[in-house]
Amino acid sequence: MSKDITIKLSKEMEEFLTEKSQEVELPLEETIEQLINEQINSKVMFEEGFYYDKIKNCLFDKNGKAIQFTKLQHGLFNLLLQNKGEIIDFETIHKEVWKNKKMSIFTMRNIVKRIRDLTYYGIIINHSNKGYSLGNTF
Structure with missing residues (x-):
């Protein structure tokens, strides 16, 4: 209408x-x-009241407070967001986020853990031996 x-x-x-x-x-x-x-x-809604504002290029908590990511955290989150619904393999993450610079799987896991610590556990889903994907959005 x-x-x-x-x-x-x-x-x-x-x-x-x-x-x-x-x-x-x-x-x-x-x-x-x-x-x-x-x-x-412009907004992508996540569980637990988190939302991503595409215009501001920033993730916010349920109170509207911006989540402060490091460069690597922001890069990984954005890569997963751009490919939501898909599993992003470790090689692609290495190429896109780390720009092919030296990176270990432990470093990548640490970045995921830190994002989860700043937000909530289910925002990033681990797919064993495959890669990561973004949690539920609506």
């Missing part, structure tokens, strides 16, 4: 939206709809 809505825009907002619609080569109404959809779909 579709509903028409009328909104009043400031001159600056109108200029911004007009420029944006020209950039994406869409009519103004479709540009506004696209921007609203991006905002609505």
Whole structure:
């Protein structure tokens, strides 16, 4: 069901939206709809109240507090998020997160443990001798 809505825009907002619609080569109404959809779909919800905000590129707890990841933790979490629903093997993690620099399986396990310590255990699932995947999202 579709509903028409009328909104009043400031001159600056109108200029911004007009420029944006020209950039994406869409009519103004479709540009506004696209921007609203991006905002609505910008969050990935996890168990225990955690959520990832795609626009802010950050994971938050149930109280809205940002989870502070190290570079490696952030890289691993983002790789799993980009491939949610899939098992990411150790070789891919080594290549994408560690950029093929020296890494042991123990280091990788430690990074997973630290992410779990900052969040909750089920956020990352271990698949024995295969790799890791992200826990349930909705």
